[in-house]
Amino acid sequence: MWAMAGQESGWDYYARNASSGAFGKYQIMPFNWPVWAAQYLGDARADQTPWNQEAVAYGKIHDLYRWLGSWKRVAYWWLTGRTDRDEKRWSAYARGYVTNIMQLRARAPARGSPMPARTSSGPMRGDWRRAGSQLRLRLGVNGRVWPRRGEIRAGQVLKVDRVATRPDGARWIRVVTLDGRLGWLEHLSTVPAARPPRAVRWRDITDAGRKMAATDRRTARPRPR
Numbered sequence: 688m689w690a691m692a693g694q695e696s697g698w699d700y701y702a703r704n705a706s707s708g709a710f711g712k713y714q715i716m717p718f719n720w721p722v723w724a725a726q727y728l729g730d731a732r733a734d735q736t737p738w739n740q741e742a743v744a745y746g747k748i749h750d751l752y753r754w755l756g757s758w759k760r761v762a763y764w765w766l767t768g769r770t771d772r773d774e775k776r777w778s779a780y781a782r783g784y785v786t787n788i789m790q791l792r793a794r795a796p797a798r799g800s801p802m803p804a805r806t807s808s809g810p811m812r813g814d815w816r817r818a819g820s821q822l823r824l825r826l827g828v829n830g831r832v833w834p835r836r837g838e839i840r841a842g843q844v845l846k847v848d849r850v851a852t853r854p855d856g857a858r859w860i861r862v863v864t865l866d867g868r869l870g871w872l873e874h875l876s877t878v879p880a881a882r883p884p885r886a887v888r889w890r891d892i893t894d895a896g897r898k899m900a901a902t903d904r905r906t907a908r909p910r911p912r
Contacts, residue, residue, distance in 0.1 A: 688713075688741075688748055689799055690791035691765060694784065700737040700803070701817070701881045705842055708819060710878050711735055713744040713765075717819065723747055732858070734810065735878050737803035762788045810860050810874055814847040817880035824870025828859040837868055844883045850874075865889060 689698075695714040696702035703710050708717045715723065715735075724739065725731035727746035733739050751761045755770060762785045763777060764770060771777060777785070810816060822839040828851045839845070845862035848869065852858050858874040865888070883889075 688744060689795040690788045691748070691762060692744075693791045694762075694788045695765075698800070700740060701879060703817060703842060703878065710819070711740045712737070713740060715740070715743070732856070732875065734807075734874070736806055737879075738805040741802055758792065759785050759789065809858055810847050810850055810877075810879075812847055812849060815880040815882055815886075816845045816847060816860065816862065816877040818843045818845065818872075819876055819878050822872055822876055824862075824868065824872065826871065828853055828871055837870075839864070839872070844880050845872075845877065846886075846889055863889065 692698050692712045696712050698712060700712045702712070702714065704714060709715060710717065710720075720735060720743075721731040723743045723746070724733040727743045728739060748761060748765075751764055752758065755761055755764060759774070760770065760772070763781055766781055766784050774782065818839045818841055820841045824837055824839060843864070845864060847860050848863050849861040850858065851861075851871075859871050860874050860877070861869060861871050862877075863869055865885070
C-alpha cells in the first residue's frame with residue numbers, strides 16, 4: 688500500500704487528477720468510490736477522509752491479492768483493471784508503472800505508515816473542500832439554481848460554512864468561495880481538501896454577503912400579480 692500510494696500520489700491524501708477525477712492517496716476513481724465504500728465501510732455515501740481512504744484501499748488491495756496471487760498483478764490491475772498473467776502482454780507503460788511500485792516496495796517502512804486519525808465521516812463547518820467537477824452554486828438544499836451565485840470551476844477550493852441533511856439523507860453544504868460568494872452544493876459533488884496556502888485571505892461571511900443572500904431569497908419568491 689505504501690508503494691502504490693507513493694506511485695499514485697506521492698502519499699498525498701488530497702491529490703486530484705484533473706482529467707480523470709481520481710482522488711486521494713490511492714487515486715481511486717470517482718465511480719469506484721461509492722461501490723468500494725459500501726463494501727468496506729458499509730456506507731456508499733462515506734466521505735473520502737484520510738481514514739476512510741486507508742480503510743477502503745486496504746480492503747480492496749487485500750481482496751485483490753487473495754484473488755490475483757501476486758503484488759505485481761495487483762499493481763497492474765490497479766492501473767488497468769485487467770488480470771493478464773503474461774507480463775509480455777502488458778504495455779511498456781504498465782510494466783514501468785509496476786516496476787516503480789516494486790522498487791518503492793523494497794524501500795517501504797517496516798511497519799508501513801501510521802493510520803491517520805479517524806474524523807467525522809462528513810464535512811463540518813470550517814472544513815475545506817474541492818469541487819469534483821464544474822458546478823453551479825445553488826440557493827438552498829432543494830437544489831434550486833440561482834444565477835447570481837455563479838459557477839464553481841472543477842478543482843476550486845471552498846470553505847464549508849454550514850451543513851444540512853435533507854429528509855432523504857442527502858447531505859448539502861453551504862460554501863464560501865475565495866471571492867466571497869455563498870451557495871449550496873451537494874456534499875458528494877466535492878472532495879476533502881487541504882487548507883490552502885492563501886487561506887488567511889479567505890473571506891468569512893460578511894454583512895454584505897448576508898445581505899446579498901437575503902436579497903436572493905426575497906427575489907426568488909413568486910410575486911403576486
